Amino acid sequence: MTVQTLTLTRPDDWHLHLRDGKVLSQLVAHTANTFRRAIVMPNLKPPVTTTQAALAYRQRIIDSLPAGLDFEPLMTLYLTDTLSSDEIRLAHASGHVHAVKYYPAGATTNSDSGITAIENAFPALETMVELGMPLLVHGEVTDSHVDIFDREKAFIEQTLLPLCARFPTLKMVFEHITTADAAEFVTGASDNVAATITPQHLLYNRNHLLVGGVRPHLYCLPVLKRNTHQSALIAAATSGNKKFFLGTDSAPHARPGKETACGCAGCFSAHAALELYAEAFDQAGALDKLEAFASFYGPDFYGLQRNTDTITLHRESWNVPAHYPFDDSTLVPLRAGEQIHWRIKGVTA
């Protein structure tokens, strides 16, 4: 019998971009309506590199929350060539900063202050090992001669394998994985290595991005790969392996920045993230694996309590708006103007 209703422990989003300023209050409810907590990315302009900046940003997020929404932002620090061990200790002691984010310099949106050589971060990584603080990794090499579709695989070979050998007990999340190679690497690595998977990488492949015209709102980094990689990600997400958990990488950009000659990277999915994951798991015949992926394995990895409230979804089609407000402009969400086949009924304490 087809499942019509799904009640899950309330999920968390382990990879989210909320941006800053006026847009915060336009964005935060999209996530907080569904998720109880989210790991908030630090790639602001300028990046969040101090505990003080992280705590101030956290307060701005909380101040932007509509009344009645129970949501906790989990903050991160942006790893630079000069992030000190003292700053990491301070961040950890604050109780609100839960991870440090590693962007290779130039790899993605707002990554200019990222790491130029990972050796520069070794002292910081020693401290993180000691504190049990996770390193969150945007895993792509930036060498101009490496093909964009091979950049994740090359990063595993050039950076991740040596990093795991040098810091075997470092907690690490390989963020937004896009390839069979990454899924295989994570599966074979020790228990302190995990990965997040986005809804777009489960639902789409590069044909959706490029065949019949380029679809800028499906362009994110790491870029969508071929369908065999998509299949490997679906298999990983629905395997019941605790190393794979939910991280949307919802990354809003104003419409003019996406629909232009040189459009920026990032897909916005926060308006319907859990519903999109439900579709992907449903298509794979694995709805029974969704709860652990969305609500258990993330908090278990981060050493946090699982949520106690629940969320209910119905099998029901609805039309996604063509756009949402964003600053003085708009943003175009995933599935804009099309249907999604699961709908959230509500959250129950």
Ligand SMILES: NC(=O)N[C@@H](CC(=O)O)C(=O)O
């Ligand atoms: N994923 C993206 O394509 N973009 C993200 C940055 C990131 O997560 O790499 C963004 O901040 O826009």
Ligand SMILES: [Zn+2]
């Ligand atoms: Zn990234």
Ligand SMILES: [Zn+2]
């Ligand atoms: Zn991201």
